[in-house]
Structure formats: structure tokens, C-alpha cells
Amino acid sequence: xxxxxxxxxxxxxxxxxxxxxxxxxxxxxxxxxxxxxxxxxxxxxxxxxxxxxxxxxxxxxxxxxxxxxxxxxxxxxxxxxxxxxxxxxxxxxxxxxxxxxxxxxxxxxxxxxxxxxxxxxxxxxxxxxxxxxxxxxxxxxxxxxxxxxxxxxxxxxxxxxxxxxxxxxxxxxxxxxxxxxxxxxxxxxxxxxxxxxxxxxxxxxxxxxxxxxxxxxxxxxxxxxxxxxxxxxxxxxxxxxxxxxxxxxxxxxxxxxxxxxxxxxxxxxxxxxxxxxxxxxxxxxxxxxxxxxxxxxxxxxxxxxxxxxxxxxxxxxxxxxxxxxxxxxxxxxxxxxxxxxxxxxxxxxxxxxxxxxxxxxxxxxxxxxxxxxxxxxxxx
Amino acid sequence: xxxxxxxxxxxxxxxxxxxxxxxxxxxxxxxxxxxxxxxxxxxxxxxxxxxxxxxxxxxxxxxxxxxxxxxxxxxxxxxxxxxxxxxxxxxxxxxxxxxxxxxxxxxxx
Numbered sequence: 001x002x003x004x005x006x007x008x009x010x011x012x013x014x015x016x017x018x019x020x021x022x023x024x025x026x027x028x029x030x031x032x033x034x035x036x037x038x039x040x041x042x043x044x045x046x047x048x049x050x051x052x053x054x055x056x057x058x059x060x061x062x063x064x065x066x067x068x069x070x071x072x073x074x075x076x077x078x079x080x081x082x083x084x085x086x087x088x089x090x091x092x093x094x095x096x097x098x099x100x101x102x103x104x105x106x107x108x109x110x111x112x113x114x115x116x117x118x119x120x121x122x123x124x125x126x127x128x129x130x131x132x133x134x135x136x137x138x139x140x141x142x143x144x145x146x147x148x149x150x151x152x153x154x155x156x157x158x159x160x161x162x163x164x165x166x167x168x169x170x171x172x173x174x175x176x177x178x179x180x181x182x183x184x185x186x187x188x189x190x191x192x193x194x195x196x197x198x199x200x201x202x203x204x205x206x207x208x209x210x211x212x213x214x215x216x217x218x219x220x221x222x223x224x225x226x227x228x229x230x231x232x233x234x235x236x237x238x239x240x241x242x243x244x245x246x247x248x249x250x251x252x253x254x255x256x257x258x259x260x261x262x263x264x265x266x267x268x269x270x271x272x273x274x275x276x277x278x279x280x281x282x283x284x285x286x287x288x289x290x291x292x293x294x295x296x297x298x299x300x301x302x303x304x305x306x307x308x309x310x311x312x313x314x315x316x317x318x319x320x321x322x323x324x325x326x327x328x329x330x331x332x333x334x335x336x337x338x339x340x341x342x343x344x345x346x347x348x349x350x351x352x353x354x355x356x357x358x359x360x361x362x363x364x365x366x367x368x369x370x371x372x373x374x375x376x377x378x379x380x
Numbered sequence: 381x382x383x384x385x386x387x388x389x390x391x392x393x394x395x396x397x398x399x400x401x402x403x404x405x406x407x408x409x410x411x412x413x414x415x416x417x418x419x420x421x422x423x424x425x426x427x428x429x430x431x432x433x434x435x436x437x438x439x440x441x442x443x444x445x446x447x448x449x450x451x452x453x454x455x456x457x458x459x460x461x462x463x464x465x466x467x468x469x470x471x472x473x474x475x476x477x478x479x480x481x482x483x484x485x486x487x488x489x
Binding site: 102103106107109110112113116117119120121123124127128129130132133134136204205206207210211214215218219222223357360361364365368369372373375376377378379 | 391392393394396397400401403404406407408410411413414415416417418420421422423424425426427428429430431432433435436439442443448
């Protein structure tokens with residue numbers, strides 16, 4: 001009887017708290033959203049299942065949980081905690097990204113830059129609310145609409161907020177088709193939405209090969225903190241464009257990115273435990289995240305309108321909304337909103353230019369925030 | 381840190397933006413950080429845009445020095461006529477000999 005009593009006290013059923021059950025329910029909701037609504041399923045499904053796994057109560061004396069040194073889950077989480085997985089994902093992203101649209105119309109790159117204002121406005125908002133500077137920097141990067149970058153910076157600056165920041169970033173990336181259109185319609189006139197843009201100029205293969213090398217040098221020399229993310233992004237792109245490493249590019253954009261996505265999503269979910277997730281700070285992070293996406297969209301749109309003051313060949317301002325680097329969802333939203341006004345206006349390829357420029361811009365912004373705010377991370 | 385700021389009554393306070401509470405004896409001016417960050421992002425992406433715009437002119441010079449290569453064709457050495465594998469001839473001759481012997485054994489001419 002005593003043995004049974006002792007065994008019962010070690011079971012999860014005896015030790016589970018109400019908050020853990022709520023988190024498990026949240027994990028199931030994420031899985032449901034991924035499967036039923038197709039909301040970023042490649043991330044939300046592993047994250048959702050990880051949330052369920054991570055909220056099984058720990059057993060004293062057994063190294064099982066993600067924060068238990070020596071456990072299997074802690075070794076997987078090591079890739080997140082030390083910022084290894086996000087650069088590997090960027091390698092795959094670079095290997096699947098086509099920079100042709102950006103190379104053929106370089107002025108659209110500035111719209112990608114304008115949209116990154118959302119990161120810094122959100123940072124100011126987080127400081128105003130009372131978050132510490134390192135936490136505000138990690139929260140601000142949600143405005144970059146780039147999941148790997150958000151996870152990378154959170155792991156470096158505010159590991160305690162990694163769970164809510166990652167889930168906020170990926171949730172709002174899935175909600176881009178909901179968040180962006182109202183902002184786009186509010187800040188543009190019908191006449192502006194009807195603007196047709198000239199077809200992009202052709203780009204040679206040599207340009208596509210030289211671009212990743214020089215662009216990396218520019219970004220890394222200006223913001224050395226961005227070396228890791230930007231370096232892997234452009235390495236992946238060079239593997240793709242060189243024409244002689246197709247096997248490596250194929251591996252990077254398929255097998256490698258899939259493996260890392262599974263491990264990253266699952267371990268981020270496992271780290272999202274009730275005690276750190278179900279807090280008022282998480283609610284504030286979610287509110288700031290929603291605001292950051294809207295502000296980034298608005299800044300991209302207004303940037304395009306500002307550029308049109310000086311351009312003879314006008315830019316359709318809707319394209320500015322694609323500076324939010326949720327590739328390719330925000331470019332697709334631009335296409336849909338544009339076609340509602342004029343079904344024969346094809347903006348998708350034009351929108352891809354600020355879309356991929358936004359990926360570079362958010363990585364540079366993360367590098368800047370990391371290098372400035374790292375001294376402000378509280379020492380244990 | 382946030383709890384400490386809240387307890388000190390500094391939550392929802394513009395002072396946090398101008399000068400954050402010190403951490404590790406360092407405080408940050410949020411407005412300066414935001415402005416500097418945006419400037420660096422803009423400078424980086426503008427530099428990339430300028431380089432891309434200048435690339436056709438740069439490539440004109442580069443193409444004169446290093447003309448673009450043709451399609452990549454793996455170089456294969458041509459086999460010399462004399463270096464034919466002997467085994468193939470032996471096998472063929474053997475097969476002919478067997479066929480001839482069989483034919484003769486069947487009463488052929």
C-alpha cells in the first residue's frame with residue numbers, strides 16, 4: 001500500500017495544477033488551428049504539441065523537463081537557447097528565396113526598410129508599459145514579422161519571454177490576411193490602389209550571384225550583430241544561385257529546414273510553461289505584437305506614398321504593406337487587395353521585392369538591438 | 381526587472397522611454413535607440429539598393445575582364461581508338477566460334 005501511495009505521488013495526475021491543464025488546452029487549440037484553419041501549420045502544430053508535453057508536471061529526481069539539465073528535451077532546447085536553430089532556418093529560407101524582384105526594382109527595397117519602423121515603435125511601447133530595455137527589444141522584434149529572428153533575439157535578450165514572443169510572432173504571421181487589409185484600405189485612396197506598375201527589368205545570372213556576397217558585406221559591416229542571420233540567409237541564396245551546388249541548396253530548403261522546424265517548434269512549445277506564459281506580461285506582449293504588425297504595415301504604406309512625391313513612375317502604395325517580412329503571405333495579401341480594385345492588376349511580383357527586403361531589414365534590426373541591448377541583460 | 385519597475389510606480393510612464401531604469405549600471409534612451417536603429421537599417425538597405433542600381437554599370441566592366449562562361453558542360457576525355465577492351469573482342473569471337481561449332485554439328489554448311 002505504501003508502495004502504491006509512493007508511486008501515486010510521483011504521477012503527473014497527482015501533481016498537475018490547474019494552470020498546466022489550461023496550457024494543455026491552449027496547446028490543443030494551436031493544434032486545432034493548424035489543422036482546421038491551416039494557420040502556420042508547420043510551426044503551430046509542433047509548438048502546440050510541445051506545449052502539451054512541456055506542461056506535464058515534473059517528477060522530483062527525474063530529469064525530464066526542458067529546463068532539467070541533462071534531459072533529452074534540454075538538449076533539443078539547446079538549439080533554441082543558444083540561437084543555433086534560427087540561423088539554420090535562415091539558410092533554408094535563403095535557398096528558397098528568389099531576389100529577382102528586388103534586383104529588378106531596387107527602389108522598392110526602401111519600403112522593406114520603412115516597414116521595420118514597426119519594430120522600433122513597438123520597442124518604445126514596451127518601454128512605456130514598463131518592460132526592461134532587453135525585454136522591450138525582444139518584444140519589438142515581433143514587428144519584424146520574422147519568426148526565426150524573433151526567436152533568435154528573444155533567446156539572446158529575454159529567454160524568459162521566448163515562449164509568448166514566439167507564439168505571438170507566429171500567430172500574427174498567420175493572421176496577416178486579417179490584420180493588413182483594413183490598414184491598407186484606411187491609408188490608401190482608390191486611385192492609389194489602381195496604380196499599375198511597369199514590368200520589372202530582366203536580371204542576369206551574374207547579378208544574382210554577386211548580390212548575396214556584396215549584400216552580406218554591406219549588412220555585416222554596418223551591423224555586425226546581424227552576421228549570423230544575414231550570413232546564413234545569403235549563403236543559402238548563393239548555394240541556390242551559383243548553379244553548382246544544387247544538391248546543397250535542395251538539402252537546405254527541404255530536409256534541413258524541415259528537421260530544424262520540427263525541433264525548434266517542439267522545444268519552444270515545451271518551454272512555454274504555465275508559470276511563464278499565463279501572466280499579465282504575456283497579454284501585454286500579445287497586444288504589443290498586434291500593434292506592431294499594424295504599425296509596420298502602415299509605415300510601409302506611408303513610405304510608398306512618400307516616395308511617390310518624388311517619382312515620375314508611381315509605386316502602388318499597397319506594395320509598401322509587403323515590407324512586413326511575412327514571406328510570402330503579405331505579398332499575397334497585396335495581390336488580393338489590389339485585384340479587388342482591378343482584377344487585371346498583378347502586384348505579386350512587385351510586392352515580393354519589399355517582402356524579401358523586409359527579411360534582410362528585420363535581421364539587421366535584430367543585429368542592432370542585440371549589440372546595443374546585450375549589456376543590459378541582467379547577469380544571473 | 382519589470383516587477384521592480386511596476387513596484388516603483390514606473391509602469392506606463394514616458395520616463396521609461398526617455399531613460400530606462402539602470403540594469404548592470406547601464407540605462408538606455410529608448411528614443412535614441414529607436415532612431416539609431418532605424419538609421420542603420422535604412423543605411424544598410426539603401427546601400428544595397430544603390431549597389432543593385434549600379435550593378436549593370438559595374439557588370440559591364442566585369443564582363444569585359446571576365447566574360448560570362450558558356451553553359452557548364454563536364455569535360456570528358458575522348459577514348460583512343462586502340463584502347464578497346466580486349467575482353468569484348470574475346471567474348472565476341474568465342475560466341476562466334478560456339479555458334480559455328482553448333483551449326484556444323486547440326487549438319488550445316
